[in-house]
Amino acid sequence: MIFEITNQVRVTDFKEGHKWYEALLNKKADFIPHDGFAEWEIIPGCWLQVAEGTPSEESGPLRLGVTDIIAERDRLVNELKIDEFEIYSREEVSAKWGTFTDPWGNRLGLFEYLDKKEENDRIKTILGV
Incomplete structure (x- = not known):
């Protein structure tokens, strides 16, 4: 049974990426478990993760x-x-x-x-x- 969904995007500059996604989603991150990673629950059970790293091409x-x-x-x-x-x-x-x-x-x-x-x-x- 699938009951939640999480999607991750990667950014090369986490500080700027975190700020950019806060503006996009118009809210602060819901969960920041460690440096270089933040999560927002967009709607119940649907999460967007922003992680420091190399973005995936063509995704x-x-x-x-x-x-x-x-x-x-x-x-x-x-x-x-x-x-x-x-x-x-x-x-x-x-x-x-x-x-x-x-x-x-x-x-x-x-x-x-x-x-x-x-x-x-x-x-x-x-x-x-």
Whole structure:
């Protein structure tokens, strides 16, 4: 039985990476067990680890669900100086999405459900409401 998920990205400069991911996730790390490693619980049972090391090439993207992709993109472009972050959609896909990279080359992204009822149902399910 799978009950949790953890994803790890690596950064060559941990101090800057830790700060960058705090801004991305808009919160302090939940767990810092030792130097060069921090973890955030993004939603219950879903963890993002940032570790000092060599980033993996061509991995990802790790896409995070948001309720307003344009507002989040604008915040990230302003706060983190992300240059390339276009938002895409296709008629047959029930979400819009965008992909960007962190300063170490890790591919990340955001997505937003187009159907707000579906989005609210997913949020309630995930949070156990």
